Amino acid sequence: MKTDEVAGISQWKDSAAIPSQTPFVSSVIRNNETLLPVFDLAGLLRVSIRGADPLCLTAKHPRGPMAICIDGEMPVLQTLDPASIRPCQGEVFDSLGSFASGLEEVPIIALSRLGSADPA
Amino acid sequence: MGLRGQSNGSTAIVPTVRLLVATLGSRTLAFEADSVDGLLTVEVGGRAGVVIVQDVAYRPVDLARRLSLQTEEDGPDRRVLLLSHGGLHGSVRVAQVQGLREVGLSQLVPIPRQFHGEEQQWYRGLIALDGDLALVLDMSWVLHEIGERRAESPLAWYERGPRVINDDPDQAIDSAREC
Numbered sequence: 001m002k003t004d005e006v007a008g009i010s011q012w013k014d015s016a017a018i019p020s021q022t023p024f025v026s027s028v029i030r031n032n033e034t035l036l037p038v039f040d041l042a043g044l045l046r047v048s049i050r051g052a053d054p055l056c057l058t059a060k061h062p063r064g065p066m067a068i069c070i071d072g073e074m075p076v077l078q079t080l081d082p083a084s085i086r087p088c089q090g091e092v093f094d095s096l097g098s099f100a101s102g103l104e105e106v107p108i109i110a111l112s113r114l115g116s117a118d119p120a
Numbered sequence: 121m122g123l124r125g126q127s128n129g130s131t132a133i134v135p136t137v138r139l140l141v142a143t144l145g146s147r148t149l150a151f152e153a154d155s156v157d158g159l160l161t162v163e164v165g166g167r168a169g170v171v172i173v174q175d176v177a178y179r180p181v182d183l184a185r186r187l188s189l190q191t192e193e194d195g196p197d198r199r200v201l202l203l204s205h206g207g208l209h210g211s212v213r214v215a216q217v218q219g220l221r222e223v224g225l226s227q228l229v230p231i232p233r234q235f236h237g238e239e240q241q242w243y244r245g246l247i248a249l250d251g252d253l254a255l256v257l258d259m260s261w262v263l264h265e266i267g268e269r270r271a272e273s274p275l276a277w278y279e280r281g282p283r284v285i286n287d288d289p290d291q292a293i294d295s296a297r298e299c
Contacts, residue, residue, distance in 0.1 A: 016253040017147065018246075019187040021237030028232065028246070028253070035246060035253075037232035063233040115234055 002096065005111040007058040007065050025115050029067045036067040039114050044092055059111040135225040141254060142214035145189025148254040150247065153220055155259045157202040165200030171211050178202045178211040179266050205259035208266040223247060228256060
């Protein structure tokens, strides 16, 4: 994900479930005095969060900041040559493309488009 | 304090809302207290069907199903709330009534816009109460299906067997305690 779509990374706190019909948005988390909706990215990708102390990634979103629970391993920054970014298709999320990292093709998730049924 | 002994300041009137707080399916829910006509035990309110109190018929509303909540088995704290709003009357079963709370309207937080489904109509907002987050329900939505069901055969609900509470409502209704 692009760093300009990330507002911050902090310790994950317990979330509160909110019965909802919005796919992958069914809880909120308290971030200081603010309530942030939680986007279940792990659920969208059908993976499990690893580690006992997950992190909270606060994503910038047109409808307001959104919390995403990620693994406890601190993310790393990587600078890419724009020319190395390739189109990415066939994913369950909107992406900004993908890049090769070793033998792995890593998609770049468009955080600002997560959970948007229609453009904000 | 002014020379005439009167306060120079004015008392700010803070708009407040009174809520009846209850739990259902391990979630904390809040109902506008003005919409709550009364509380009944499950024994008095019955386990299904219409409850009639003082000639008012309260049709059952399955809030657990509508919110997709897992319901607990009936326990000693289970209560039936009698609700009225917009000319509609319904009854809702809850696991436990925690009490009445009066809170400032500014404490009521709308649900985030990322919730863009029908749930936007379910809640008036969220409110923090004693470290817990309560869902303040929209009473129009809670009782909405009562209006829809009323459009079906007028006798359908009666044929399912209304339960008439002949007891003195004041004796039948458990009082909600101020927290």
